[in-house]
Amino acid sequence: MSKLTKIRIAVTDDHALFRRGLVSLLSHNDDFEVVLEASNGQELIDNIPQLLPNIVLMDLNMPVVDGIRATERIKKDFPKVKIIVISMHDEDKFVSHLMSLGANGYLLKDAHPDEVENAIYTVFNEDYYYGPFLVKVMHNRMINKPEKKAENLLSLQVGISDRELEVLEHICQGTTTQQIAEMLCLSARTVEGHRNRIMEKTGTKNVAGLVAWAVRNGVC
The missing domain is CATH 1.10.10.10 (Winged helix-like DNA-binding domain superfamily/Winged helix DNA-binding domain)
Structure with a gap:
C-alpha cells in the first residue's frame, strides 16, 4: 500500500497505557498512519473534521462522551468514518446493539495483534469485519x-x-x-x-x- 493510500486511524481510549500501546503496535505497520489519539468520545468528535480518519478504534467506557454515544454521533455526522469497537464487554445483546448503531467491527481487548490489523484492513476494504468472536455472538443469537x-x-x-x-x-x-x-x-x-x-x-x-x-x- 503506497503512502497515498495509507489508512488513517484514530485511537480513542481513556486508559493511556492501553491507548499508547495500541498506537505503538500500529506504528510498526507502514500501511497505517495514526492521526489522532483521544481520551474520550468528545475529543474524538471535535477532531474528526480536521484530521479525517478513515477508521476509529474506540473503547466504550470513557468519560465525557462514551463509546456508545460517540458511535451514534459519528455515524450521523460523519457516515464515511468507520468504527471498530475494542472493548472488554462480551455480552451478546450489548454487542448486537453496538452493531445496530453502525459499528463496522467489534473486537475484545484480549484480541491478538494480528487480528486487530486484519480487522483494520478488512473494514477499510470491505466495510465490515466479523471475526470469530462476532460469529460466536451471531450463533448464540440464532440458538436463543x-x-x-x-x-x-x-x-x-x-x-x-x-x-x-x-x-x-x-x-x-x-x-x-x-x-x-x-x-x-x-x-x-x-x-x-x-x-x-x-x-x-x-x-x-x-x-x-x-x-x-x-x-x-x-x-x-
Missing part, C-alpha cells in the same frame, strides 16, 4: 431465538427475494463480496446491488448494521 426465524422468513417474502436472502445469509457468515459472487456465480457488482437493495428494505446504513438487523430478527 429459533422461533423468530420462521416468522421472519414469512415477512421477508413480502420485500426480500430468495436471492437477496441467500446473499444476506452469506454476508452474515462474514463472506466477502467477491467470495459471494464466486459461490453464487454472479458478478461482484450484482452482489453489491443485492446488498444495497436489502439495506434499503431493512432501513440499515451499512453492512454492519444490516448483519445486526439480521441477527436481531433471527434471519441469520
